[in-house]
Amino acid sequence: MSQPSQQMIREIHEQPTAIAETLDAESGNIRELTALLKREGTEYALIAARGTSDNAALYGFYMFGAIASKQAATAAPSLLTCYDSHVDLKKTLVMGVSQSGEATDVIEVLHAGRARGAITCALTNTDDSPICEAADHVVLTHAREEKSVAATKTYTTALAVMHQLATLWGGREDLADDINRVPEWIEETFTTNEPIIADRAERYRFMETCHWLARGMNYCTAKESALKMAECCYVVPSPFSTADFMHGPIASTDWGFPCFVVAPEGPTFASVAETTEALTERNAELAIMSNNAEMLKRANVALPLPNMPEECTPMVAAVLGQLLAYYIALEKGLDPDHPRGLHKVTLTF
Amino acid sequence: MSQPSQQMIREIHEQPTAIAETLDAESGNIRELTALLKREGTEYALIAARGTSDNAALYGFYMFGAIASKQAATAAPSLLTCYDSHVDLKKTLVMGVSQSGEATDVIEVLHAGRARGAITCALTNTDDSPICEAADHVVLTHAREEKSVAATKTYTTALAVMHQLATLWGGREDLADDINRVPEWIEETFTTNEPIIADRAERYRFMETCHWLARGMNYCTAKESALKMAECCYVVPSPFSTADFMHGPIASTDWGFPCFVVAPEGPTFASVAETTEALTERNAELAIMSNNAEMLKRANVALPLPNMPEECTPMVAAVLGQLLAYYIALEKGLDPDHPRGLHKVTLTF
Numbered sequence: 001m002s003q004p005s006q007q008m009i010r011e012i013h014e015q016p017t018a019i020a021e022t023l024d025a026e027s028g029n030i031r032e033l034t035a036l037l038k039r040e041g042t043e044y045a046l047i048a049a050r051g052t053s054d055n056a057a058l059y060g061f062y063m064f065g066a067i068a069s070k071q072a073a074t075a076a077p078s079l080l081t082c083y084d085s086h087v088d089l090k091k092t093l094v095m096g097v098s099q100s101g102e103a104t105d106v107i108e109v110l111h112a113g114r115a116r117g118a119i120t121c122a123l124t125n126t127d128d129s130p131i132c133e134a135a136d137h138v139v140l141t142h143a144r145e146e147k148s149v150a151a152t153k154t155y156t157t158a159l160a161v162m163h164q165l166a167t168l169w170g171g172r173e174d175l176a177d178d179i180n181r182v183p184e185w186i187e188e189t190f191t192t193n194e195p196i197i198a199d200r201a202e203r204y205r206f207m208e209t210c211h212w213l214a215r216g217m218n219y220c221t222a223k224e225s226a227l228k229m230a231e232c233c234y235v236v237p238s239p240f241s242t243a244d245f246m247h248g249p250i251a252s253t254d255w256g257f258p259c260f261v262v263a264p265e266g267p268t269f270a271s272v273a274e275t276t277e278a279l280t281e282r283n284a285e286l287a288i289m290s291n292n293a294e295m296l297k298r299a300n301v302a303l304p305l306p307n308m309p310e311e312c313t314p315m316v317a318a319v320l321g322q323l324l325a326y327y328i329a330l331e332k333g334l335d336p337d338h339p340r341g342l343h344k345v346t347l348t349f
Numbered sequence: 350m351s352q353p354s355q356q357m358i359r360e361i362h363e364q365p366t367a368i369a370e371t372l373d374a375e376s377g378n379i380r381e382l383t384a385l386l387k388r389e390g391t392e393y394a395l396i397a398a399r400g401t402s403d404n405a406a407l408y409g410f411y412m413f414g415a416i417a418s419k420q421a422a423t424a425a426p427s428l429l430t431c432y433d434s435h436v437d438l439k440k441t442l443v444m445g446v447s448q449s450g451e452a453t454d455v456i457e458v459l460h461a462g463r464a465r466g467a468i469t470c471a472l473t474n475t476d477d478s479p480i481c482e483a484a485d486h487v488v489l490t491h492a493r494e495e496k497s498v499a500a501t502k503t504y505t506t507a508l509a510v511m512h513q514l515a516t517l518w519g520g521r522e523d524l525a526d527d528i529n530r531v532p533e534w535i536e537e538t539f540t541t542n543e544p545i546i547a548d549r550a551e552r553y554r555f556m557e558t559c560h561w562l563a564r565g566m567n568y569c570t571a572k573e574s575a576l577k578m579a580e581c582c583y584v585v586p587s588p589f590s591t592a593d594f595m596h597g598p599i600a601s602t603d604w605g606f607p608c609f610v611v612a613p614e615g616p617t618f619a620s621v622a623e624t625t626e627a628l629t630e631r632n633a634e635l636a637i638m639s640n641n642a643e644m645l646k647r648a649n650v651a652l653p654l655p656n657m658p659e660e661c662t663p664m665v666a667a668v669l670g671q672l673l674a675y676y677i678a679l680e681k682g683l684d685p686d687h688p689r690g691l692h693k694v695t696l697t698f
Contacts, residue, residue, distance in 0.1 A: 043437055044393070044420065051596030062425065066432035071393065071441070073422035076411065078565040078592065082616040083415035088392055092420070105592065209558055209585045216427040227597050234601045236558045236587055243427070243454065247400030248576050251688045252583045267431040339600045 007337045008148040008232075012322050013190065016183035018143040018153040019160045019315070023179060025142050027164065033121065033137050034168040042093050042119055048075035048109035049097035052151040055224035056123075056158035057097050059314055062217050063162050067311060068170030077105035080112040089116035096122050099146065099154035101129020110134040123161055125154045139165075149339055150231050152322050155224060156186075156315045163311065175309065182315050185306045189316050193303050194323055200301050201327035204233075207258055211249070212239040212321075214262035215271050221262045221314050225321025232329040232336040242275040250275075255283045260324070262317045263290040266310025287324075289317050356686045357497040357581075361671050362539065365532035367492040367502040368509045368664070372528060374491050375510065382470065382486050383517040391442050391468055397424035397458035398446035401500040404573035405472075405507035406446050408663055411566050412511050415616075416660060417519030426454035429461040438467035445471050448495065448503035450478020459483040472510055474503045488514075498688055499580050501671050504573060505535075505664045512660065524658065531664050534655045538665050542652050543672055549650050550676035553582075556607055560598070561588040561670075563611035564620050570611045570663050574670025581678040581685040591624040599624075604632045609673070611666045612639040615659025636673075638666050 045064045047057040057074050064072035075094075079085040094113030096106040101124040111134055113120045122135035125143050132138045141157035160179055167176040210229070212222035219241050226239035237260075240249055253259065259279055263272045273295065279286060280298055288299035291313075296302040303320050305313060329336040394413045396406040406423050413421035424443075428434040443462030445455040450473040460483055462469045471484035474492050481487045490506035509528055516525040559578070561571035568590050575588035586609075589598055602608065608628055612621045618641065625647055628635060637648035640662075645651040652669050654662060678685040 046420070050593060054593065062428065062432075065425065065428040065434050065436060069435040069437075071395070071422065071436045071438070073420065076414065076565070076568075078590075078617060078620070079411065079414040082565055082620065083411075084616075085414045086418040087414060087420050088418075089420070216425070216431055219425075230598045230601045236585060236601055238585055238587055241427075244399060244403065249579045252579045252585055267433075268427060271427070271431065 008150055008152065008326055011146060011148050011152045012319065012326065014143070015153045015156050015319060016186045018141070018157050019186070020183045021142040022157045022160055023164070026139055026161065029139060030161065030164045031168060033139070034165060037093060037119065037169050040119065042091055043070055044092040045070050045072040045095065046075045046089065046092055046113070046118070047072065047095045047097065048077050048106045050103050050106060052155050052224060052227060053097040053099060053103070053158065055220045055227065056155055056162060057095070058220040058223065059159050059217065060095065060162040060166070062219070063166035063311065064169070066217070067166045067172055067175065070169065075109050077109050081105045081108045087116070089113050089118035092118045094118040094120045096131055096135060097124070097158060098131050099125040099141070099151060099158075101126040101131040103131070107131050107134045123158055125157070148337055150228055150325070150336060156318055159315050159318070175311065178309050178312050181308070182312055185308050185312070185316050186319050188306050189319055193320055196301070196303060197320070197323045197327050201324070201331045203301065204258070204328045205331045207235055207328070209236045209238070210258040210260060211245070211253065212237055212260045213242050213245055213272070213275060215242045216268040217311055218262040218264065218268070218314050218317055221317040221321060224318055225260065225324065228321055228325035229328070231339045232325040233332055233334065242272050245275060246278070250278060253279065253282060253284050256285050258285045258287070260287045261289070263288055263292065263295050264305055264310050264313040264317070265290070265292050266313070268310070289320050357499055357501065357675055360495060360497050360501045361668065361675065363493070364502045364505050364668060365535045367490070367506050368535070369532045370491040371506045371509055372513070375488055376513065378488060379510065379513045380517060382488070383514060386442060386468065386518050389468065391440055392419055393441040394419050394421040394444065395424045395438065395441055395462070395467070396421065396444045396446065397426050397455045399452050399455060401504050401573060401576060402446040402448060402452070402507065404569045404576065405504055405511060406444070407569040407572065408508050408566065409444065409511035409515070411568070412515035412660065413518070415566070416515040416521055416524065419518065424458050426458050430454045430457045436465070438462050438465035441467045443467040443469045445480055445484060446473070446507060447480050448474040448490070448500055448507070450475040450480040452480070456480050456483045472507055474506070497686055499577055499674070499685060505667055508664050508667070524660065527658050527661050530657070531661055534657050534661070534665050535668050537655050538668055542669055545650070545652060546669070546672045546676050550673070550680045552650065553607070553677045554680045556584055556677070558585045558587070559607040559609060560594070560602065561586055561609045562591050562594055562621070562624060564591045565617040566660055567611040567613065567617070567663050567666055570666040570670060573667055574609065574673070577670055577674035578677070580688045581674040582681055582683065591621050594624060595627070599627060602628065602631060602633050605634050607634045607636070609636045610638070612637055612641065612644050613654055613659050613662040613666070614639075614641050615662070617659070638669050
């Protein structure tokens with residue numbers, strides 16, 4: 001194994017603190033914004049982002065829909081930047097998510113939102129970045145500087161903000177406080193799972209492709225973990241909603257094909273369990289993240305999740321995906337801190 | 350090469366007729382529905398689908414946004430089927446797309462739409478199927494029976510319907526008639542490209558993975574073509590929006606990595622061209638579908654598109670993706686009519 005690289009793993013471990021600091025600093029700000037949304041009768045949300053931030057947007061999409069009962073959509077920036085669509089955005093929260101605050105097409109979506117009557121909000125890790133000027137409201141993640149090219153703490157802190165926005169906008173005070181336990185659940189998963197992952201990563205030394213499978217709230221986990229593996233391990237992973245997966249891609253999955261499955265107990269558990277059954281029948285290779293003991297018995301590599309509300313699991317499961325990407329990269333002799341051909345900030349026009 | 354299988358290729362060739370018959374039979378119906386949408390002031394669209402139909406929904410999403418200037422979203426059925434979200438759907442067109450008309454969770458979304466005040470519409474190839482009872486309005490694709498497990502003509506006919514819905518809902522009569530030329534553009538692409546694809550398919554005999562890349566209107570083409578290859582060729586393809594691709598996955602792409610790129614002239618051309626330049630620098634292997642002569646010069650395998658409006662290209666480019674999946678499957682000694690472990694109808698709960 002090559003000499004462990006330090007930035008990414010250090011930042012992975014900073015996540016409990018980063019989430020706690022983000023909540024401490026921003027909860028008042030988020031309460032004010034959600035009070036405004038309720039006062040204005042805002043019923044729609046449009047979230048623009050790219051790359052890792054787009055996976056945070058996807059979590060927001062599910063949280064706004066499932067928890068706040070708002071009609072949400074992840075924006076296709078090209079509609080506004082390439083096609084000049086004249087969609088009406090009144091009664092809509094337009095959010096732009098960008099850790100660097102420099103994502104050009106995300107900023108364009110905020111400009112369009114402002115011009116068309118939306119309430120606009122930037123979610124970024126970078127105070128005084130261009131995105132902050134494009135939005136009426138700014139919510140910051142307090143993850144401090146992220147040096148690793150592979151985003152980790154800026155992702156989970158953005159999820160924590162989305163959780164608070166959705167629970168408070170939806171008047172779900174009964175769920176809002178759960179977020180404060182996420183740092184300890186992440187610490188618990190370091191204790192339980194990091195030794196397992198460090199030990200078992202060698203199994204994936206020659207893995208060239210894999211599936212990441214999840215449903216609902218954790219669809220973002222599948223996409224984000226696949227992205228981490230693509231960036232750090234140079235494997236070609238395919239992320240799927242298990243519902244879509246059963247409609248075709250399962251055909252290319254048979255004996256020994258590696259599948260990483262996020263299967264927490266909760267509203268989507270039965271649906272994901274159906275997929276793991278089908279994969280077991282095909283003798284696929286299963287790494288399973290779950291807090292259901294029977295489910296974990298199906299796994300070639302079992303990664304136990306804490307018992308926790310399903311809507312908080314994406315923040316903990318994301319950490320498992322980061323640890324897998326990191327330790328598998330090391331086994332492959334790669335430097336996860338310096339992926340080939342990637343820069344920290346990508347500008348899209 | 351194994352004995353060519355007959356169903357899929359026959360159905361691929363039936364597409365010009367199927368599209369023409371769909372337009373003949375449904376244009377009056379579509380005009381009535383869009384007149385109703387305008388009368389009711391409907392400003393939002395929520396489209397639910399799975400698998401291939403979900404890619405037709407994605408085309409609808411872009412068409413509704415770019416051409417009709419409506420705020421559209423592809424539905425996450427789990428929000429309603431797993432999470433019981435209570436989102437308000439007044440002023441919203443809720444569409445369910447399912448060629449078989451039996452997709453359980455899509456039908457659930459229509460039920461939810463009806464209960465929450467939406468105008469509901471089923472788009473299906475199967476008259477008197479369960480989905481027709483769940484919706485106030487039914488638009489049929491007239492693709493006749495599709496025997497091949499890999500959907501082809503039910504996909505492009507659904508796109509033709511989406512084109513008509515968007516252009517008429519948006520009052521874009523200037524664009525609406527272009528659809529009538531799509532059958533001849535598809536015929537032209539058979540003449541020009543089928544011999545090229547049949548001849549060059551051998552190149553991909555040992556391809557195990559690839560990227561499908563496109564942007565905007567053709568993002569659906571990338572996803573649908575990747576799905577066809579996963580179903581028929583047992584490769585593991587990754588479809589990306591070129592904008593997302595530049596934010597990470599390009600890291601796993603270097604010398605000789607096969608990329609299929611959809612690059613028609615139009616609003617997204619400059620963005621896609623930037624990606625092909627980056628791929629050329631990395632000596633990736635490029636199959637390019639384009640009607641731009643300079644762009645085609647970059648290609649290892651060049652597949653010329655007719656000169657046509659960009660918003661019609663997804664129907665022609667989809668046919669190229671089908672032909673590639675079909676001929677590569679034959680080269681690999683596989684039977685594209687009988688993918689492993691797939692059935693024509695998938696039920697999701």
